[in-house]
Amino acid sequence: MTAAGAEAIAVALAGTGAEVRPAEPSDVVGGVLPSCVASPATVDQAAGVMAAAAGLDLAVVPRGSGDTISWGWPPARCDVVADLSGMDQVLEYAAGDLVVKVQAGVRLGQLAEILAEKGQRLALDGPPGVTVGGAVARNAAGPLRLRYGLPRDLLIGITIVRPDGALAHAGGKVVKNVAGYDLGKLFAGSQGTLGLIVETTFRLHPLPDLSAYVIEEYRESAAAAEAVLAAAASPLQPSAVELERARVGGPIRVATLLEGTPSGVSARAERMRTLLGRSAETMMAAPDWWGRTGEASPSGMTTVVAGGTLVRVAFWAAELRPVLDAIDTVAGEAGVAVSVGGSAGAGVLYALLAAGQDPGQVAVFVRALRAATGHAAGPDGGGLARGSVVVLTAPAAVLEAADPWGPVPSLGLMRAVKQQFDPGHLMSPGRGPGGI
Amino acid sequence: MGTPLAASPDNGAPTGACAALIPTLEGICGADHVISEPRELKTYECDGLTAHRTAPALVVLPEEAEQVAAIVRACAEAGVPFVARGSGTGLSGGALPRSDGVLIVTSRMRRVLEVDPRSRRAIVEPGVTNLAVSKAVEPYGFFYAPDPSSQVVCSVGGNVAENSGGAHCLKHGFTVHHVTGLEIVTPDGELTWLGDGTGVSPGYDLLGAFTGSEGTLGIVTKVVVKLTPLPEMVRTLLAAFESTSQGGTAVSGIIGAGIVPAAIEMMDALAIEAAEAAVHCNYPAGAGAVLVVELDGPASEVEAEAAAVRERCEQAGAGEIRSADDPADRARIWAGRKSAFAAVGRISPAYIVQDGVVPRTALSGILGRIAELSSAREGVRVANVFHAGDGNLHPLVLFDDRIEGAGEAAEEVSGAILDLCIEAGGSITGEHGVGVDKAKYMPKMFGPTDLDTMQFLRCAFNPRNLCNPGKVFPTPRLCGEVPGVRHGPPPAVAAGELEQF
Structure with a gap:
């Protein structure tokens, strides 16, 4: 209408x-x-x-x-x-300040090329075709999140158009700045429900001289989980600790990324191999599965998901093994095929259920996984949730049978924020949690 | 209860709505933890910025989150404004009390509730000091990265309110990068969690928006912090230069070499002189500027980076370069830098600490303009201490408060420095916050629509503006219809256009 x-x-x-x-x-x-x-x-x-x-x-x-x-x-x-x-202009690139201001339509790949000329990067994974505005609006991150965080952590300034057409700015173009409320944080992950993101300013990082990947494979979830936790807590300063299991019950691959100076990285990789296990290998290029199962996959989300269902499971890292086991068990009970991957060291995994599976069973999987991981209802007395199971994308029939958001803490405050910014409910209405 | 608010009478004893609250608050926290005696109230009249002073009508010291919630509910019902305070080390008057309000002090809430080394998380109460968090997790091989210079005394709750940084935030980031969950009491007295401790909580990032909101959106009662593995090696280098512009060249060289040190600090000649007088830090004699560069991380990286840093400093004309690995030697290098603020007291009767930010590459030009400003003012000198890596300046404006008009002249210079920062595309505050002190500068940095839009957030959390009123914004925005928590389904659901599950 x-x-x-x-x-x-x-x-x-x-x-x-x-x-x-x-x-x-x-x-x-x-x-x-x-x-x-x-x-x-x-x-x-x-x-x-x-x-x-x-x-x-x-x-x-x-x-x-x-x-x-x-x-x-x-x-x-x-x-x-x-x-x-079409708003794809790089507005200001101050390489000496490690800061870049761009219009929201600039693509990650286009930006990466410009920054690489000065030996710099926006430390954000994603398909090269994705726009920075989209990356911020989704707050989507890949493997580098362990070291560099989410888009919200790299965003230092933002220009938005409010639903009433007024232009507003927050933050600025210096990294260190605590003047005023940080509306960039609020808009990162707002998924188009609060206003239009039109300009963004990011802090940048130097491109490392050398990157090395240390990779090991495990049969048991317990061993894989121990390796992931040890790598993430080590003083070897990994930029990423990723995991993939292509099928239920299959082998679990773990890879860590080390970035830095050539001599530094070689020494660290050697020590990381000892940490991960006897047959751990060092590679100078990412394995083909690196970041593949996730929301910032280098091969593009349309390709990755291809009509299937992508579920994000967030948890406190110590829960890695129970979460892996729960996905296995629940997939078996629901009779669905699942591949798992993600930033295990940072407490985020993605379950990918390929297209063509029964939507009812996929919904059963989602609900059962929430129950198995303790995220079916909000915690007792509004306590600390310690994790979530969110359906990022799924066929319509799945979304009709399972709330993609699940329980969301502080939903009342979120509604109040939405009401302030968009009282007419004109921005992407109904897409947020609770129908915000 | 529409009790009219009355300011405290001359003797400072609470009257009106605040006096009426005393029995309720004593019922919540016990009579020992409610202060209404004027002389005791005076202890709380200011935070670290002593230029602004107002004694509160009442002080209450809760020990539990539920008590904070009950206190806030009582204030909200009575229409009494309330302000939260941690250790009172803030430098912008962010915790300045209201004479007609209640000051809620979290210093008794100082338990470390949980340390989960495998998840690299800890849960602490807001009154725990910053350093106490690092101490509690050190046995597990971790530390809490944000390290404001007041870390021995400042509280984690205050750090959240101010989004505190510290000397090492160049590499490690600010409080907002290290907090993944907050239990808060909303301004209407409800306990709720923002974030779930993972860092990827579904829905709006209210946790990120709350952090740094200077106590205007609610009161923090529990904090989930991220733990960072202790670096294997820390190396501190000190390089002496003839001038700050040489030092600036070295900084550009280091950044240009693709190195992100944990910290890069610079001091100019006057700041060095003050530090020398105060702590005999034994910095190279006659230096026009010293640079302190700290590298941390895996030993093999630190070695490689230290060599590159040394080379860049030499290229920029460094006279003497010292280097230290062990904690005692590193502390000696830091002593001069850390003492700088207090040390200027040795060379000047009074001073103002400023906190502005410029794009790093604009540093040299700004320093020249600051020198012009102070030389144009009789009796005003400026010592410069700054976080050179991120362009955060802390000019110390020195003056003699016994001389008539000197204070005003210093204020003018201090304000003009902020104008320079804004002009250069920087910020009016890098880490001290806006508070009451800089609210008047906000319109210079942000337009009316920007400020109005920020206050949408304030109106969503704090529509009656009872929670730390008068801070951050020069003009409070009226929130119109109080939105609060909506009941019933959203319109789209009600209209049958969207199913709700």
């Missing part, structure tokens, strides 16, 4: 200077066909689009690369897709 006719919408939005076209089937968002796609080229045009949309009571869903636009709950309404992929 749209609040205004398609023609009226197109006219109002075109007045902003942004490119506007009627939506095509490929513009569908989670099964909902918008009326049109507006592609602003500037911050002012983006603000104009939002103001015009608000004036007509139109629901807006922001889009970057579009790779994950249909993940999670479908929007309750979607009149306009705000396509930011």
Whole structure:
């Protein structure tokens, strides 16, 4: 249901200077066909689009690369897709300050090339085609999270367009800055439900001179878990500690990434091999499974998921073995095939259930995994949850049978925040936890 | 209870709504832990920034989270403002009490509740000191990375409120990077958790937004912190230069070589002179600037990086370079730097500590402009101590408060330094916070819409503005309709457009 006719919408939005076209089937968002796609080229045009949309009571869903636009709950309404992929300018690159300010539509791959020329990087994994705005909006991270954190940890400044069309800034372009509330944190992971992210400023890191991967394989989850915990707690300063198990009951592969100076990395790799086990090997390139099962896979999310279900399991690292075992047991009981991978050292695993499996059984798996890991309901008395099981993407039939979010702490405060920023519920309505 | 608020009378005893709260608060915490005696209240009239002083109407010292919640509920019901305070070491008046309000002091909440070395997490109460966390986890081979210079006394709860950094935040990050869960009391007195300790909690990152909100969104009652493996090796280098601009060249060289040291600190000639007078730190004689560079990590990396740092310092013209690995020798190098703030007391009757940030590459230019500012003012000198790696300046504006007008002149210089920082694209505060002290500078850094939008967050958590009012923002925004917690399904669900599970 749209609040205004398609023609009226197109006219109002075109007045902003942004490119506007009627939506095509490929513009569908989670099964909902918008009326049109507006592609602003500037911050002012983006603000104009939002103001015009608000004036007509139109629901807006922001889009970057579009790779994950249909993940999670479908929007309750979607009149306009705000396509930011045309806002792809690097605005300010101060290599000496290790800071870069970019428009939200800049792609990770494009940015990486520019930064590499100065021997620097944004320490964020992801498919090269993903936009920085999308990466921030999802707060999606891969293997490097162990050392460098999530997009929210690298973001130092942000410009947003509010749902009413007003432009607002927070943070700045210096790393050390505690002036005012850090709205960047709030927008990181907000998944398009609070406003439009149009500009982002990041702190950068030097590209390491050398990277080495130390890899070992285990039969038992106990041994694999011990190796992961030992590596993550070691003073060898690994940048990542990853794990993959391609099938239930199959061997578990563990790999750690060491980055630094050539002499430093060689010495550390030797010691890491001793830590991981007798047959551990050192490789100078990432294994083919590196970061593959996750939400920031280098091969692109559409390829990785391919119509299947991707579940993120977060836990306190000491729980690694019980979590691995629970996934095994629950998959067996639900009769589904699951591959597992992720940043085990940082307490995050992903379960990937390939397409074509019975949606009812996939939903059974999700619910049973929540129960087995203690995240089926909020903790007693509103205590500390210590983890979550979230369905990032799944076929519609699965999402209908299992709440993708599960219990979310402080949902009341989240609703209050949404109400303040978006009282008309026009930004990606219904996509957040509890239908925010 | 619409009791009109009354300011304390001249004798300082609480009246009106606050006086009426005394029995309730005594019922919650016990009579021993409610302070209403004016002379005792005076102890709490300021934090580390003594320029702002207001005695609270009441002080209450709870021991449990539930007590904090009950106190806040009582204040909210009575419409009495309340302010949380940890150890009172803040430098922006962030914990400045209200004369018509209650000061909730968390210093009795100092238990380390849980250490989970396998998960690299600990749960502590807000009154635990920063250093006590590191001490509690050291036997397991870990430390708590944020290390504000007041770490011996400052509280973790205060660190969360201020998003504290420290000398080593260049490499290790700030409090917000090391806190993964917070139990808070909301401004209406509810206990709730933000985050779940993992760092990837579903939904909005309220934990990240809360950290650094300077006590305006609620009161922290438990903190889940990330533990960092103790570095295998720590090496501290001290390099002496003829000038700060030579030192700046060395810093650029180090950063350009792809090294991220744990800390890079610089002091100028006046700051060195003060430190020498105070602690006889024995820095190279006649140096116009000293650079302290600390490297930590695996031994093989530290060795390689130290060689590169030494080379860059030599290229930039360093006269003398010292290097230390063992804790006692490293402490000797740090002694001068760590004493700098207090040390200027030896060479000047009074001083203002400023906290501004510029893009690192703008440092040299800014230092020149600061020198111009102080030379244009009779009786004002500026000693510079700074975290050179991230452009965080701590100019110490020295003046003689016995001379009429000197204080005003120093204030002007101090404010003009902030203007320079903003002009250079920096910030009015890198780590001390806005508090009451810098609220008036916020409009210079942010536009009215920016400030209004930030206050959406304040309105969501603290719509009645009873929780630490008057901090951060120069003008409180009216929150309109109190949103609170919505009951019933969201509109989309109610309209049948979305199923709720």
